Amino acid sequence: MTGSGKSVIVVGAGVVGVATALCLQMEGHRVTVLDPKAPGTATSFGNAGSIAIGAMYPTGSPGNLKQVPKMLMDPASAVSIRWSYLPRMMPWLVRFFAASRPSRVEQISRELTSIVPSAAEAHLSLMKAHRIEGIVKPLGWLKVYTGEKSFAGTLEERQTIERLGANVQILNQDELRQLEPALSPRFTHGAFQPDNHFVTSPLKLTEAYAKAFAGLGGRFLAEKVTRFEFDGDRVRKVVTDLSMHEADNVVVCAGAWSGRICEMLGFRVPLDTERGYHLNIASEDGPKLSRPVVIGDHSFVLAPMQDGIRLTSGVEFAGVDAPPDFRRIRRILPLAQKALPGLSGNITREWMGHRPSTPDSKPLIGLAPGIDNVSLGFGHGHIGLTLAARTGNILADLVSGREPTVDLMPFSADRF
Incomplete structure (x- = not known):
């Protein structure tokens, strides 16, 4: 489908950029995605795989801040x-x-409620339209704790998201064993969100969206944006390291690198990166998990992906420029082996990505x-x-000239 709509440049081929490009191409626009990396191979590759429709609670909260000094002194x-x-991130920290x-936590949670609960429905609709099957499963999201004290520390978050409509089921020790029998019996408390979906391979989902996009006539170009040319208050050309592209519209979905793109466009946004790490552990003959499990006492996730735990x-x-340091994530492996007895130490991949x-x-x-x-369309952090x-x-509504179904003021760049 080449369409007779607008010519649109999407900057960024992560899962947000690719899904956006697909939605735009489905509208009949002529869409080109620019990214020096292949679709889904950067930050989108390595997450824990949850479509978390209860994730309305912000990262920053009074309870979390109290734990920061202790966390910074703990090597694990x-x-x-x-x-x-x-010094560079102090303005962001303030x-x-x-x-x-x-x-502010209450306000932010309510604002996120306008877009987060409908997230799974949006994915499922997009997958159904393009017959994408076998990657996303309705398996829920489980958090487990070894005692009342650590579990009680999450009460404010649980009460907030329940008040905003999230389905949270509290599980005791026996119920945890029934749901995930391979977990250590040390876990006595759990919070289960059954309505979340699990993406068993984030890369394959992004690639499936990319294949659907290309099948409709969309283009991927392995190019790095270097500047923009303007005609008054409009971008006229997107200049890359290899070419120049005229466009009716430009959509910035470049993840943690979007701040640099915005500077090229003439404005700044307070964007930083929460760098995240993962280890992929061989699991052919090891213990089995059915869904992602958050080990709440130590804030790590074990997720049974298609290629391992x-x-x-x-x-x-x-x-975004510093090299990775895998020492911290490797220190967590023994804790993971205690949480999931029988988990091997056979690491098949170590990875680091940049949450925007x-x-x-x-x-x-x-x-x-x-x-x-x-x-x-960037700055999504953990979601x-x-x-x-x-x-x-x-974004397809915006580019197509329709009024979005959600109030975008809480998500505007002008809020800063």
Whole structure:
């Protein structure tokens, strides 16, 4: 489908960019995706695989902030900062702390409720339209704890998302054993969100969306955007390292690199990266999990992907350019083996990616400030996979000249 609509450049071939490009191409627009990397092979590759329709609670909260000093001193904790990077990220941190006040947490959670609960429906509709099967399963999302104290520390989050409509089931020790018998019997408390979906291979889902997009006439070009040419308040050309492209509209979905793209466009956004790590562990003859399991005491996830058990953990602040440091994620492996007895130490892959994160845990979705034909779709933090198709639907409305079905003011770049 080449369509007679607008010519649109989508910058970024992660799951958000590809889903957005597919939604636009389905509208009859002529869409080209620019990214030097193949679709889904950067940050979208390595997440824990949850379409988390209960993920309305922001990363920053009063309870979480109390734990930060302890986490930073613990070599096996889920949060670390490379101290040489701290001066550069201070403006982001100041905004993060401001967004972590109780009143702001409640407001942010309510604003996220306008887009998050419908995220699974958006994915399922997109997959159904293109006969994508066998990758996403309705298996839920489980968090487990070894005692009352650690479980009680999550009460505020659970009460907030339940109040906003999330289905959360509290499980005791026996119920946990019935649901996931391979887990250690040490776990005594659990919170199960049965309505979440599990993506058994995030890469394959992105590739399936990319195949559908190409089948409708969409183009992928392995090019890096270097600048933009303007005609008044509109972008006229997108300039890359290899070519120049005229466009009626531009959509920025470049993940953690979107801040640099915005600077090329003439404005700044407070975007940083929560760098995340995973280890892929061979599981052919090992213990079996049915769904992703969050080990709440230590904030890591064990996810039974198609190619092994994926151990994901880590929020590291060091920017987009620093090399990875796998020492912390490797220190977590013994904890994972205690949580899942029989888990092997056969690591088949170690990986690091860049979550594009805003201080208030809300993505930037909407029109770029001061530019008539540029839209934004980035900054999703921990819920990029979750919101990919939902973001694509919203941006397709904007580019097509329709009023979106959701109020985009809470997600506007102007909020900063």
